[in-house]
Amino acid sequence: MDERSTAPRKAAIYLRISQDREMDGLAIDRQREDCENLARFRRWDVIETYVDQSKSATDRTTIRPDYDRMVADYLLGRFDAIICYDLDRLTRQPRQLEDWIDAAELRGLALVTANGDADLSTDGGRMYARIKAAVARAEMKRKSARQSAAQRQRAMQGRAPKGMRPLGYAVDGEVIRHEAEAVRAIYDLFTRVEHPESLRSLARALSGAEEIDGITPLPKHTHTVSVERAAAREQQGLEPRPIVEDGPWSPSTVLGILRNPRYAALSTYTPKFAQADGKRRRMWKAQILRDDAGEPIRGQWEPIVDDETWWKAQQVLDDTERVTNTSGSTKRKHLGSGLYRCGYADEETGEVCGRKVTGAPRGYKCAGHIVRSGAAIDDFVTTVIAKRLARKDARVMVEIPDGGPHAAGIDSAISDQRARILRAEADYDAEIIEARDLKRVRDAAEARIQELEAEKLMQGRAGALSPILGVDDPASAFREASLDLRRQTIDALATITLLPQPRGRKGFRTESVVVDWR
Structure with a gap:
């Protein structure tokens, strides 16, 4: 350690610990005591102590609030000396170290460590600091590589990652x-x-x-x-x-x-x-x-x-075109939005549009083809469907599946095949597989899905509609059901087509809504 400075200095003490699990401050206090003893030995006036607790200096992107504040105060001339316990408490970044070395060489900054290993006021001290920083950084990279290898090995074995538990899982991996x-x-x-x-x-x-x-x-x-x-x-x-x-x-x-x-x-x-x-x-x-x-x-x-x-x-x-809105809701607000179809026919070819209409502020529309008021159409469709459900044969219009274990197994198998397709598509987008591989996986999965869905149809078609078709009064249940369930019922029973409003005629006309029973 150098002899005491003859000129008094204003000093800052910088204390840091990378991870203080107990957060009791004892580790910081041990650093503080040694740094304050060094300040008294050198007869330096400590103007402020800067502390970053549980802050790493290894990652250059980590924000150290008190370190940044100390740098700003130094540039303002509040002090001309820094005391830290060890050089790696101050920084582990060679670039930051060079900034402090420049300050020592060009502006007379005195930077010393309480363990006596570094003093940037001497050539030997600066050389030692550079060597130590390079060695510390190399060891940090080796340690990081060892930790990464261990984490990858753990993941390859299918073991749960460490860290904060996600919602739904306990620390030991059990489901909550x-x-x-x-x-x-x-x-x-x-x-x-x-x-x-x-x-x-x-x-x-x-x-x-x-x-x-x-x-x-x-x-x-x-x-x-x-x-x-x-x-x-x-x-x-x-x-x-x-x-x-x-x-x-x-x-x-x-x-x-x-x-x-x-x-x-x-x-x-x-x-x-x-x-x-x-x-x-x-x-x-x-x-x-x-x-x-x-x-x-x-x-x-x-x-x-x-x-x-x-x-x-x-x-x-x-999906870059995914619907988002400021209200936070993407719920359907119209009975027929995305369900009713456009019945506009081209005057020259007679070809019918057939696209599903979208909801408009007061009803439904198909761009360039039709714009219809919605309330009267929905009332008419609801009445027609309810009348059909009121018939004695309503419960046999759509066979209700038994929902047994065999049906559940079919659903699971279909889900697995669809997941194969989705996974293959994602792999293709990430350039993990080529187009021919995607086609091979997709063709095989789709063929199996068709087989499974055909088998599922033999089990029945309308389990989702049992809250309506499985009660004594299906018509009343339909009228009182949620919007989603009413839409499912309509879709299962009929195709609704909206024709353009006749020119020159006002008011709702029943013939402008075509109901085709399935």
Whole structure:
């Protein structure tokens, strides 16, 4: 250690620890004591102590608030000396070290360490600092490589990743049933065809700000986990950490649930290249580990959703034309939107449009063909369908399946084949397989699906309509049913075609709505 400076200096003390698991400050206090002793020995006036607790200096993207504040204060001239316990407490980045060496050489900054290993005021001290920083960085990279190899090996064995538990799974990997039900509901409501929920509406439902069938409000997940960790620390006789406040769920959290392959029991590993658009947002599909045949490696834990559902969610999320809105709801608001068909006929060819109409502010439209008021049309269709359901033969119009285990097995097999197609399409988009491989997988899967669906049809067609067709008064049940169930009933029984409103005629005319029974 150099002799004491003859000129008094204004000094800053910088203290840092990468990970303080106990958050009791004892490790920081040990550094503080040695640094303050050195300041007294050199007779330096400590103007401020800067502390970054549980902040890594290895990752250059990590924000160290007090370090940044110290740099700003130095540039303002508040001090001309820095004391830290060890050089790697100050920085592990060679670029940052060179900045401090420049400050020592060009501006007279005195930077010393309490362990006596570095003093940037001398040539020898600067050389030692550079060597130590290079060695530390090399060791950090070796350690990172060892940890990455261990994590990849763990994932290749299908073992659950470490870290904060996801919603639905306990720390030991066991399924938490009530949370798993919420996860399944999120996937089902987001991927259903007729009226999918948005990320925003699902977040509001989880927060209790909106009622959605199938979603039970839950405390914010970070709050739940912090409560569990506090309880565990208390059982160990440790001081509990602050508990994260409960609050509303965010759409980004719902997005993370939908993107997480773990829910389909797909083993994952996050390589450094798994980033999107240069950002640190991870690409979930790039995390999925595969065997030599290109098939995903299955995790050794119970899946919460099946493969098809997970891949279907990825398709929806990846669709750049996915419908989003400020209200957070993508529910159908019209009985016939996406159900009724356009009956416009070309005057020259006589060809009928046949496309499904969309909802308009006051009714339905097909761009360039028809614009119709909706209330009268919906009343007419509802009356016609209800009359048909009131007939004695209503319950045999569509055979109701028994819903036995054989039917469930067929559904599962169909789901597996659809998941194969979705997975192959994603692999093709990621340039993992070629077009001929995609065609081979798709053709084989579609052929098997056709066989399975034909078998399923033998089991019956309308299990979803049993709340209407399976009661004593189907007509009344239909009128009182939800919009979704009424739409399913109409679709199962008939095709509704809307003709253009006759020119010069006002008011609703029944002949402008064609009902073709199936």
